[in-house]
Amino acid sequence: MGRLRIQSLFSQGQAGQSVTVCGWVRSKRESKGIAFIALSDGSTQDTLQLVIPSESSAFHELPGCNTGAAIKASGIIRESPGKGQQFEIEVSTLAVMGNADSEHYPLQKKGHSLEFLRDIGHLRPRTNTFGAVLRVRNVLSQAVHEFFQSRGFIWIHTPIITSSDCEGAGDLFTVTSLDPGEIKKGDRDTFDYSQDFFGKRAYLTVSGQLEAEFLALSMGDVYTFGPTFRAENSNTSRHLSEFWMIEPEMAFADLNDDTSLAEQFIHFLCKRTVESCPDEIQFFEKFYKNTSIRELEALSEKKFARISYTEAIDELKKSGRKFEFPVEWGLDLQSEHERYLTDDVFQGPVTVTDYPKDIKAFYMRLNDDDRTVAAMDVLVPKIGEIIGGSQREERLDVLEARLQQAGIPLESIDWYLDLRRFGSAPHAGFGLGFERFVQYVTGMSNIRDVIPCPRAPHTIKF
Ligand code: ATP
Numbered sequence: 001m002g003r004l005r006i007q008s009l010f011s012q013g014q015a016g017q018s019v020t021v022c023g024w025v026r027s028k029r030e031s032k033g034i035a036f037i038a039l040s041d042g043s044t045q046d047t048l049q050l051v052i053p054s055e056s057s058a059f060h061e062l063p064g065c066n067t068g069a070a071i072k073a074s075g076i077i078r079e080s081p082g083k084g085q086q087f088e089i090e091v092s093t094l095a096v097m098g099n100a101d102s103e104h105y106p107l108q109k110k111g112h113s114l115e116f117l118r119d120i121g122h123l124r125p126r127t128n129t130f131g132a133v134l135r136v137r138n139v140l141s142q143a144v145h146e147f148f149q150s151r152g153f154i155w156i157h158t159p160i161i162t163s164s165d166c167e168g169a170g171d172l173f174t175v176t177s178l179d180p181g182e183i184k185k186g187d188r189d190t191f192d193y194s195q196d197f198f199g200k201r202a203y204l205t206v207s208g209q210l211e212a213e214f215l216a217l218s219m220g221d222v223y224t225f226g227p228t229f230r231a232e233n234s235n236t237s238r239h240l241s242e243f244w245m246i247e248p249e250m251a252f253a254d255l256n257d258d259t260s261l262a263e264q265f266i267h268f269l270c271k272r273t274v275e276s277c278p279d280e281i282q283f284f285e286k287f288y289k290n291t292s293i294r295e296l297e298a299l300s301e302k303k304f305a306r307i308s309y310t311e312a313i314d315e316l317k318k319s320g321r322k323f324e325f326p327v328e329w330g331l332d333l334q335s336e337h338e339r340y341l342t343d344d345v346f347q348g349p350v351t352v353t354d355y356p357k358d359i360k361a362f363y364m365r366l367n368d369d370d371r372t373v374a375a376m377d378v379l380v381p382k383i384g385e386i387i388g389g390s391q392r393e394e395r396l397d398v399l400e401a402r403l404q405q406a407g408i409p410l411e412s413i414d415w416y417l418d419l420r421r422f423g424s425a426p427h428a429g430f431g432l433g434f435e436r437f438v439q440y441v442t443g444m445s446n447i448r449d450v451i452p453c454p455r456a457p458h459t460i461k462f
């Protein structure tokens with residue numbers, strides 16, 4: 001159609017140039033024989049002002065240009081006399097491609113609630129908020145690759161369907177080709193899956209880590225970026241049943257290398273957001289007041305505080321705060337505890353290291369104290385955990401003992417043990433929840449509002 005995207009028009013257009021633009025009408029107004037349409041095409045935060053003089057034949061098309069209608073307009077780029085925008089279009093021809101019945105189009109007014117918009121997931125990307133979120137997601141996705149590629153990491157693709165169930169990362173979705181009636185209710189865990197498609201029980205992956213480990217132990221430094229699935233029944237503002245995770249894994253690396261990679265990664269992503277999405281961040285700053293360019297700039301350099309789990313427990317105990325959940329060495333940190341550390345104690349990101357072995361997964365490297373493991377979580381203000389990582393246990397005997405304690409049969413994970421038999425090496429990695437990071441930079445308070453199609457218990461319509 002030879003259309004020019006509004007983003008390109010604002011960044012590269014020239015006054016006097018003839019152009020064709022397409023998009024959806026945000027609003028229309030008429031005054032003294034001249035009409036104005038605010039047009040959006042998703043490519044940028046700004047709408048483009050179309051000016052339609054009454055003497056133009058385009059004027060006759062105006063009745064079809066209701067809010068929500070898809071239109072095509074051709075005309076000349078003019079310097080805009082109004083504030084805020086450099087250009088507008090003086091329209092000569094206008095065509096309505098798809099009209100939108102003004103009685104039924106749900107996005108008539110400005111400022112719908114986020115709850116209301118969740119019910120119209122197919123139309124919400126047309127709003128300023130969701131357009132901004134999706135463009136930030138796009139920039140961040142690209143930045144993830146840029147960060148790792150520029151450091152020589154190899155992008156590997158770990159599977160979505162997997163047979164490993166011993167991650168301990170939450171409940172798994174079973175993948176089966178059997179009829180539901182064949183696996184009788186209640187028998188799901190004892191059922192003989194040898195008759196099933198793969199000849200054994202299969203799941204949607206909760207993490208690509210185990211596979212990333214064997215790829216790191218052959219390719220050096222690798223990363224995955226893909227969807228992961230957790231059937232946890234947690235209706236919180238930071239859990240989804242399907243979310244995207246970035247998981248780097250480095251051979252010949254320890255916990256220090258891991259925490260420093262995590263810090264550099266977050267710095268880089270914050271910097272890229274500020275550079276590439278200033279309009280979007282300004283929008284969030286203005287309307288949601290939970291983020292700002294200044295804050296993100298500061299975050300792109302700020303050194304993360306670092307404390308051990310044991311020190312974190314002491315800090316929480318001496319706070320004198322009444323927490324809902326108990327604070328005791330050996331218990332996991334709850335979100336309220338994490339928030340106290342980030343928001344009150346450190347007022348910024350904190351890396352907590354060396355958690356008790358009993359609350360962490362079997363593959364995390366046992367420390368010399370025999371009570372803690374070389375784990376690290378990165379916590380950020382308002383959200384809590386965004387990264388979970390560790391140095392992995394590379395010693396065969398220690399790993400076997402940990403598996404036995406966890407009640408995981410050694411033969412079920414023989415290939416993983418092989419990596420410790422043949423050319424084992426220290427290695428470490430982490431997982432960053434992509435949606436939590438998008439929440440962090442946009443300030444969106446609910447994780448369901450930073451992904452086009454959120455999956456959560458009883459939520460799958462769009
Ligand atoms: P949480 O304690 O918040 O449930 P977790 O300890 O289960 O997190 P990990 O298994 O370490 O998380 O996963 C790595 C990262 O993936 C987390 O730091 C978080 O950013 C993200 N993440 C985990 N579970 C979810 C989820 N259900 N929805 C969205 N992101 C998630």
Ligand code: MG
Pocket residue numbers: 169170
């Ligand atoms: Mg969890």
